[in-house]
Amino acid sequence: MQLKPDPVSPTTLQMRHVAVLGAGAWGNALAIAASANSSTMMWARNAGLIGEIQSTGLNARYLPGIKLPESLVCTSEFEHAINHATTGPCPGLLILGVPLAGLRQICLEISKSLKQSGRKIAGIIWTCKGLDAESGQLPSEIARQALSELPEIAIGVLSGPSFALEVAQNLPVALTIASTDAALREACIQTFHGGTIRVYASSDVIGVEIGGALKNIIAIACGISDGLGLGTNARAALITRGLAEIRRFGEALGAQASTFFGLTGLGDLVLTATGDLSRNRQVGLAIGKGQSLDEVLAQGLTAEGARCAKAVLIRANQLGVDLPITRAVCDVLYHHVTPRLAVSQLLARDATSE
Incomplete structure (x- = not known):
């Protein structure tokens, strides 16, 4: 069901650390949005792409013409990104901006990293859409299966009527965070809600x-x-x-x-x-x-x-x-x-x- 955003107390309004895994159009657009309220790092496997972004301040391949904020840090080191999300003053977020075909692998890598280090996060949120072509599974089914060794981790999906380019251009947009975990919903709202972005909450993943x-x-x-x-x-x-x-x-x-x-x-x-x-x-x-x-x-x-x-x-x-x-x-x-x-x-x- 659709829920109203939970009231946010002043004590919870700390600079949350966010790592966006994936530097395609949608991952980059969300990284730009998150950097307005949070300490944000964007990761991609492609070191060449990250090098171009760092040297030019542009992700010309996926968001041509969009100047990235100076506060947005980029890396091709996976553990660097995971560390960033787990070292802030409050539990951080992992935002998965990868396509559906890459969701299982990235969740397996996250599970391995967090299990070995014992570090904690507020949860994992993905943005990919569809059903897996081979298994017919939904993203939530894939993610929960891949994260089976860490069943306590909260998971959710961020979705809604949005084009990445318009989000990156700071045009008005309304999104929905769906999770059965209220704390994860609140963390996502704190990260993105404000300015031209409205985030609504739902428990119907x-x-x-x-x-x-x-x-x-x-x-x-x-x-x-x-x-x-x-x-x-x-x-x-x-x-x-x-x-x-x-x-x-x-x-x-x-x-x-x-x-x-x-x-x-x-x-x-x-x-x-x-x-x-x-x-x-x-x-x-x-x-x-x-x-x-x-x-x-x-x-x-x-x-x-x-x-x-x-x-x-x-x-x-x-x-x-x-x-x-x-x-x-x-x-x-x-x-x-x-x-x-x-x-x-x-x-x-x-x-x-x-």
Whole structure:
């Protein structure tokens, strides 16, 4: 359920130490945001990238044109970043800005480091979205499994309708931190809330993750529709019925229905399905205009929705949940069904009650 931010007492307002693991667009944008309120360090495996950032003050590869704050420290030394998050005046945060494919490995490395040192943190928060293509697991399932030797560590997901570039540009944004641990929610709010950023709290981790995963698939469908020139009526129908799919799938996995009418459900879906910065929408647009998925990927355009669509459909079938839009997207992306035929098949479905 959605919660109000807990009151923060003056004694807890200390300079928290935060380590952001991952220097892609989203990790870097969050590192910029966190540095306004916290002592922040950003880590990446790529020493060359970190060297460029340190020498120029820019992450030209992922956030071109954005000057990084002088207070943001960068490193390619993993233990240096972990030490930073565990040596502040209050328990620090680890923010994982890595893609879903790298979540398991980074959690295993964190677990090994913290177990060997005995150091403590307030918790671990990730930002990646989707279902794992091989296991069909949600990020929370992957993280908890990888951190099984440290079951006491609080975990959560930070999500919501946001493009990394706009966050880095200090434009207004509202995010949701979802965790079953109240102290972790409060720590995240202290780290990011303020100025142009509002952070809302939720205990529904599964609901927030499902909203973040499936909205990307629906955004591809909307992009395909727009690429075909089917009009704004069609896009509105896909968004609305797509939200119904997201809710059905989420409830089958134990999520709360109310979550899908908030920031990480409807809000994130509208942004991703209509925003020009949405990679998922851009993939759909290209396919709707006649390109194949392979051709789109060859151009360097990637999208989370394309990667997780098959995993979502497999898990939905196991649960007995009908996801017609997701199935249509999979047919177009992977089964050589033309976009127009997929649309025709959706339109030919029997009428039902809303």
